[in-house]
Structures are given as structure tokens and as C-alpha cells.
Amino acid sequence: TQLLEQSPQFLSIQEGENLTVYCNSSSVFSSLQWYRQEPGEGPVLLVTVVTGGEVKKLKRLTFQFGDARKDSSLHITAAQPGDTGLYLCAGARYNQGGKLIFGQGTELSVKP
Amino acid sequence: DAMVIQNPRYQVTQFGKPVTLSCSQTLNHNVMYWYQQKSSQAPKLLFHYYDKDFNNEADTPDNFQSRRPNTSFCFLDIRSPGLGDAAMYLCATSRDWGGGSPLHFGNGTRLTVT
Numbered sequence: 001t002q003l004l005e006q007s008p009q010f011l012s013i014q015e016g017e018n019l020t021v022y023c024n025s026s027s028v029f030s031s032l033q034w035y036r037q038e039p040g041e042g043p044v045l046l047v048t049v050v051t052g053g054e055v056k057k058l059k060r061l062t063f064q065f066g067d068a069r070k071d072s073s074l075h076i077t078a079a080q081p082g083d084t085g086l087y088l089c090a091g092a093r094y095n096q097g098g099k100l101i102f103g104q105g106t107e108l109s110v111k112p
Numbered sequence: 113d114a115m116v117i118q119n120p121r122y123q124v125t126q127f128g129k130p131v132t133l134s135c136s137q138t139l140n141h142n143v144m145y146w147y148q149q150k151s152s153q154a155p156k157l158l159f160h161y162y163d164k165d166f167n168n169e170a171d172t173p174d175n176f177q178s179r180r181p182n183t184s185f186c187f188l189d190i191r192s193p194g195l196g197d198a199a200m201y202l203c204a205t206s207r208d209w210g211g212g213s214p215l216h217f218g219n220g221t222r223l224t225v226t
Contacts, residue, residue, distance in 0.1 A: 029212075030212060031212030032212075033212060033214060033215075035215075035217075040219070040220075040222075041219045041220070042116075042202050042204070042217030042218050042219045042220050043155070043202075043215070043217050044217070045214045045215065045216075048212060048214055050212070086152050088154060088155075090215075091212075092210070092212035099157065100157075100212070100215065102154035102155055103154060104153060104154050105152060105153060105154050107152050
């Protein structure tokens, strides 16, 4: 059973379109992180959200942490080919010590 | 720039031939991790060090070992690589363990087993 479910797993869109990636769980997380991994490279941290209902913006990317801290979303406005990559959410649970739990990832392809 | 550096970027080894992957960091972080990642899947934690304290994940095969001789360096040893061990191996660091301390990843070593 996947503790953090990401959807969709694959997404192929045209440049300029908007998209949303979801990260859902039945468990409560003390914080949640989003990473982007470009082909052949390691994941890079985009954002950390820690407060229920928190919204953070990073240029065209908007991240939201659910009120109950069980879910999160990443919305990209006017996607560009440079947004292509694997998006990973990762959460820290109160009773799992420090171990980060990763979702299975969303592979995004933005075509020019 | 402070960073996490992995060597080599690509490693080819033969079935059953031991291989060592290396990782160094200039961030002076307390925690170093080794993850295994297969074809666009989520990284799977193999083990981590908090300073010199080694922590193995319960489902990490005995075939995988690690050494951390000092704060800056960490090694992953695969004693007898099988075809199923072909993957990207990612080293990561964090300032602390717990509380969702963000991870800083290296660019990985892609291991091929022939």
C-alpha cells in the first residue's frame, strides 16, 4: 500500500496549458516537500509546506497543503518545456521519526 | 558552491563483481543517505548515517553495505551485484534527521550490470 498517492502518474501536455498534480494520503504529515527531478539528475527541492491550508508560490508554480495536512497539490500555470521532469512529493510523519515518505512521482512532459 | 558530488556518474559492472560508489558533501550536514531509484519511480531509501551512527532499512538486502569514514564522505558497496540491482543510486544529505529536514541530492550514479 502506497502511503502517499500521487496522481496522475504520467502527464503529457502542450506548452501554455495549466496542470495540477495531487499528493494524497490517509495519514497526517507534519510537513510535506515537493521535488523536481530532471532526466539524469538528482531531485531538487522546490518547496516545503508545514501549516495546514498553507499556500506557497514559486513563479508559475503554486503549492497547497491541505487543511488536515493529509494532502497537497502542485499547480503549474502556463507550462513550459523547461517544466518537464519527475515531480515527487515527500512527507514526514509524526510517528515515523525523521524518515521521509515519497510518493511514486508524476512524470510531466511539456511539448513545445 | 556547496554541494553533494557523486562519482562516477556512470558505472558498468559485471554480474557478481563488487562495486563501490562514492559520495562527498561540502554542506557539513549531519545526515547522509543512500537511495535506489529505478526508471522514474520514487527513490527507495537503503540506509542513512546520522554522523557515524548507521541505520539500515529493514528491507535493504545484505548485498548492500555502506561506510562513512568522515563527515564529508560516504560509500555504497554492492558486494555481488545482480541484474536487479541496475538502477540510479542517489546520495543525499540533510542538516538534521527528523522534522522534514529537506534533502540535498547528488546527481546520482547510474549502475549497469552486465
